[in-house]
Amino acid sequence: MAVVEQMKPRIxxxxxxxRHVQRRFMVINQDRLKRVYAGxxxxxxxxxxxxxLLFHINHPMLPGYLSSKAPAGLSDYKPNKRTLDAARKLSKSFTYQQRSVRExxxxxxxxxxxxxxxxxxxxxxxxxxxxxxxDMDRDAREMLAQKAANIESWAASMSLEVHFFLMDDVAFRAGEMDSLSSESSGSAQHHLLxxxxxxxxxxxxxxxxIWWLVPPQYEVVYDDYVSQLLxxxxxxxxxxxxxxxxxxxxxxxxxGATLWQLYKAVSSPYKSVxxxxxxxxxxxxxxxxxxxxHRFKExxxxxxxxxxxxxxxxQMCRRVEEYLLENGELERLELARRCFYFKINEKMSRPDRRGNISWRREVMRELVQEWGWSDGHLQLLDTRPQWKIQQVLEERQILVDALRQSYQALSEFARGQDDDHTIDPAELNLLGxxxxxxxxRKAGKVDLVNPGIxxxxxxxxxSxxxxxxxxxxGWVLYRGLVRSGETGGQRPLKRGHSLVEILAWCHFNHITQSSLSMISLHPxxxxxxxWxxxxxxxxxEDIFPRGRLAEPDLDALAEPARVARNALFINLGVDPMAKLTREGMQLVSSRTDALSYGGRWENLAINFELIIQTSWQEILTFHYSGDHALLDCLCDYLAWTPIDAGGPPPMGVNTFSFSSTRGAPIANRIRDVFDQVTAWFYxxxxxxxxxxxxxVSHDYYLLQPENGVPRYRHFKTYAALLQELAAPQERFSPLGIDPSTLSDTPLPALFQANKPGRLQLFYQVDGPNAHVYVLDEKGSLFHQEVAFHDALTLLTQFQRFLNKIQERMNFLVQEAGKGEFNVAAxxxxxxxxxxGAEPRLEKQNISPFKQSRSYFGVQVIGDVxxxxxxxxxxxCNEQEFSTLEYGERLFEEVARYIxxxxxxxxxxxxxxxxxxxARxxxxxxxxxxxxxxxxxxxxxxxxxxxxDALAKL
Structure with missing residues (x-):
């Protein structure tokens, strides 16, 4: 709407x-105090x-007493008989002595x-x-604050909740406010307060x-008017x-005021709408x-x-009605009236009590008649505490739509302001x-449908x-006992792909009570x-007691969502042993690992149902099945906590499996996997x-961070895995190995001994051959099977090669002006x-160059x-061979010469x-x-x- 410059009136x-106005305000004040007292x-x-009286004097027999030196004295106050009688109820010996106080x-x-x-x-x-x-000094303010806190405690002992706020009118006009209570928002809005x-x-x-004495038309020159009054x-x-x-x-x-009310409305919408x-x-x-x-003063x-x-x-209700009627928003108008009705909490469908009809009830009677609400509608509203799920779902949708519309209006208002400094985008993002x-709504999310309805x-x-x-x-939930084929068009309460999603929805929305609710399964x-x-x-119930969620912390909302609590259900509705039982197979191997069980190395962890509570107080469920279910579940879980996020995920995934006699070992094995992987990466x-x-079974899965989150690659064979482990790394990459993985190979012992910046060569004699492993300075693994004559011969040729390579790499790094390539011995x-035994590593302290046998070198130079x-x-022995001369016969000629x-x-x-x-x-x-x-x-x-060429000669 157009902005019209306000004209300043002549005072x-x-x-x-x-004087008439001041007396009128005082009469209204006294009459409202009588209403307070009567209630x-x-x-x-x-x-x-x-x-x-408690703030007028310091008396050791009265509540809140702190010290005779505590600030006291209430301006223009003299206790009446009722006050003095109340004091004597607490202390029969109390006497009041009036004293002259200058200030x-x-x-x-x-x-x-x-x-x-x-x-x-x-x-x-x-x-x-x-x-x-x-001009009260800091020490005096602190004493008065403590006295007020003592009075709060006394009131609490009488089941009365009281919050005191120290208010300095001069400081308040300057935009400052001291508070005594956590009920006060630290950034209380000046004008709205x-x-x-x-x-x-x-x-x-x-x-x-003094505001009472400033006529409405002089609000625009308030300071000038007050100055002249004085x-x-x-x-x-x-x-x-x-x-x-x-x-x-x-x-x-x-x-800021709208933002705060929208924030509170999420959990208590009726109080804030x-x-x-x-x-x-x-x-x-x-x-x-x-x-x-302004309206009140007018x-x-x-x-x-x-x-x-x-x-x-x-008056607030009337102002909102005017606004919504002007804009033709009849649905939100009806919602606003319901919010007001629920706030007042006078159940108008009930008959009046004889001789005790309160003024509040009379006002509400006039309003509901004006609104045209029927007796049936009033009965519906008055039974709100007992509303069941269908009614609550309809009401929640209306509330959600209203809040979203208000959020959009707030966003449009923010964008329409010229002064960027008045609107903090971070606050709008926090509310969003x-x-x-x-x-x-999103897949697998458990909607909380009852925000105080x-x-x-x-x-x-x-059912x-x-x-x-x-x-x-999937699954469908019905009220009551509904057998298969007898739904009769009954509207389901909830549909879901996952059983855990349905049961979690019941739990967190308090549809079920553990000892009272009965759920029948069909067919x-x-x-x-x-069971x-x-x-x-x-x-x-154990992990999420009573399905209660706290309000999300503002600091938590300022950060990406994290996992707060979790539960993982394995093989729900699936017996992994059933197939083995049907085929008449029993355990014919000592392998009891749930991920590679028995002689056929069967994976017994088939599907996973994960439920998490986030730091934003969302409840999310996820379902995993198929060959890679475990790894998909594991990586998705870790993705909630990037490795550089400053801390690990919650240690200890709560795992459960109930579908077979092997349920407990399966759950324990999966929990160990999560714990070991979490410990390794974080x-x-x-x-x-x-x-x-x-x-898992016969397959291998290698996890490594991508963009700060562990992801996996899958390898069907041991050979394919070795090829992957030989891949270069950007920087040193230690390898952790699951305790049940590759236990029949020396690899776990090798990688356990792996150190950054070192070259480590390991060899294992296997008959006429030897398996050679080299872990380089970044943790990449080289493997080669070679003919074995003796250790001296084997180590000599590798030592010559590795020493030459270190020299060459150091030269290349120095040539590029990047320092030195330093690798330890x-x-x-x-x-x-x-x-059946653990591998043992024996360090070799021999010097391969001490052998008597002489070898000539074989050097290879390649370019593109x-x-x-x-x-x-x-x-070879200083003899040159090149593809320019021999072409495809190069390797044959070199082999022939050697x-x-x-x-x-x-x-x-x-x-x-x-x-x-060449690089x-x-x-x-x-x-x-x-x-x-x-x-x-x-x-x-x-x-x-x-x-190969040598073998053909």
Whole structure:
């Protein structure tokens, strides 16, 4: 809407009218205090009677006493007989001695909020402003704060919730506020708090607000008007407090207030929807907002004294009605009226009590008649605490739609402001996350359908039907006992692909009560047994007691969602032993590992149902089945906690399996896998590039982080796995191996001994051959099976080659100006491994060059020509052989030459002692990417071609 500049009026004053208005405000104040007093229990009346006296004096026999030196003295206050009688009820020996005080520490006491309004109930708390001297020092303020806290404790002992706020009117006008209670939001909005104070605040004792004496038309020149009031002595400054005028509310404050109400509305929508709609109505007038306190003042200046018409909550409801009617939003209008009705909590469908019809009830009667609500509609609303699931689902959708519409209006308002500094995008993002977590639908998410709508959604009897037709697999939940084929068009409560999703929905929405609710499973041959179903429900109760979720912490919403709690159900409705039993197979092997069980290495962990509670207080379920189910589940779970996120996932996945006699070992094995993988990747150095190896049945799975999250690659054979382990790494990559994986090979012992920046050669004699393993400086594994004559011969040729390669790599790194390539001395080990025993590594301390036998070197130099053709040159005993001369016969000619130089003529294997290849042949772009494994892999390939050629000669 167009912004119209407000004209500043010329100030005129009428002392007689001001006195009339002041008396009118005071009468309204006293009448509302009488309503407060009438609505209190006797012991709570005692609190209200004593309250001003407790701040007026320090008496050791009265509640809240701290010290005789604590600030005291309430401006313009003298206790009446009722107050003194109340004091003597607590202490018969109490006597009041009036003393002259030159300066009072407490200027006034005000009661804020619903007290004395139609919204008050005996469950309401008291928010009380303690207005203090501006020049009170810090120590005195702290003493007064402690005294107020003591009075709060005394009130709590009488089951009365009280919150005190120290208020300095001078500081407040400057935008500061001290609070005594966690009930106060640290960033309380100045204008909106002041608006609430002026329309709901009740003066208990002390000075009245000078705001009363500023006529509505002079609000725009509030400071000037107050200045003249004091200057012309229309007002004694010792009679009033001045918290300032309302002025024009800045966009940032308006935005913050709406943001906070939307945030609270997620869990308590009825309490916040009306306030949110009021903010929308204000936004429609922004920036020249006519606040409710303005309306209240206009009515009083117009002569209105009827408390019902001036009631702050009735006025709020009226303002929201005007806004929604102007915009033709009849559905949200009806919702706003319901919110108001529920707030007042006068059940109008019930007959009046004879001789005890409250004013609150009379006001509500007029309103519901005006709204045209029928007796049947009132009966429906009054039974809201007993509403069941279908009614709650319909009401929730209306609430969700209303909140989303308000969020969109808030976002549009934020985007429409010229001053970027008034709107914090982070706050809008925070609210968006809260709404997303609470209301966004997505696969597997458990929707929480009862945000304070009904008190009891529990059902005595439920029926769960398993659908197992083509294209219709899943589960359907019905109320009552509904047998297969007898649904009769009955509307299901819930549908889901996963049984755990359905049961979690029942648990977190309190549809089931563990000892009272009965769930029948259909059809009779349902794959899940009643025992399994009850076991799952018991587990949910143990891990997520009563299905209660806390409010999401604002700090948690500012960060990505993380796993807070979890449960993992394995083989739900599936007996992994059934197939073995049908085939008449029993355990004929000592292998009891659930992931490779028996002689056929069967995987007994077939499907997984995961449920997690996130730090955003979402409940999410996931279903995994198929050959890679375990790894998919594991990696998805770890993805919630990137390795560089600053901490590990919650240690200990809660695993359960109920479907077979092997259920407990299966659950324990899967829990161990999760724990071991979590410990490996999240607890230790170099974990950002670590790897972990796990065997499932005959297959191998290698996990390694991608973008900070562990992902897996699958290998069907041991040979394929070795090829992958020989792949180069960006940086040192330690390998963790599951304790039951490759236990019949030396690999676990090798990688356990692996160290960064070192070359480690291991060999294992196997008859006439030897298995050679080399772990290079980055943890890549080289493997080669070679003919074995003696250890000296084997180690000699590898030592020559490795030393040459280290020299070459150091030169390349220095040539590129990147420092030096430093690798510690090469370690040599022999592997001793007997069947059924742990491998043992024996360090070799011999010097291979001490052997008497002489060898000539075989050097390979490779390059790539312009046409992408590889060209090799080999030097044997200084004799040169090149593909330029021999072409495809190069390897045959080299083998022939070497054979001719052997005195014995024996065709034992040819070993390369040095290799120099262009980087594009090795598959790297820079010298820094080079590592020993590049040369070892090429050495192996060329030696294979040379020895193949040798075998043909």
């Amino acid at each position: 005129e004053m009428d002392g007689v009218q001001l 209190l229990r006797d012991r709570h009346r005692l609190f209200l009677d004593l309250l001003p 009072h520490d407490v200027l006034a006491l005000y009661m804020m909020g619903s007290s004395g309004t139609i919204a008050y109930s005996r469950k309401s708390d008291f928010d009380i402003w303690v207005c203090i001297r501006h 002041l608006d609430e104070f002026y329309r709901t605040g009740l003066l208990i004792a002390g000075r009245y607000p 200057h012309k002595r229309f007002v004694n400054p010792k009679e009033v407090v001045d918290f300032g005028g309302l002025g024009e509310m800045p966009a940032g404050e308006f935005f 009306l306030k949110i709609l009021l903010m929308e109505a204000y936004s429609d007038e922004y920036p020249h907002i006519r606040m409710l306190s 009515a009083v200046y117009g002569g209105e004294t009827n408390l019902d018409g001036l009631d702050p909550y009735v 996350r809260r709404l997303y977590a609470a209301f966004e 009904s008190d009891d959604l529990s059902e005595d009897r439920l 769960l039907h398993q659908l197992n037709h083509p294209g219709q697999s 009779e041959d349902c794959t899940v047994s009643s 399994e179903q009850r076991s799952v429900m018991d587990c949910l 607890r230790g150095a170099e974990r950002g590039n670590a790897r972990y190896l796990l065997q 090469i370690d040599y080990y022999q592997i001793h491994h007997r069947h 020509m312009d046409n992408n053709r590889s060209v090799f040159t080999m030097y 054979l001719s130089k052997r005195a014995s003529g024996q065709s034992y294997p040819i070993y390369i002692t040095d290799i120099d290849l 594009n042949l090795l598959g790297v772009d820079t010298a820094q990417e080079l590592q020993t494994i590049h040369f070892l892999n090429y050495k192996k390939r060329i030696e294979q071609r040379l020895n």
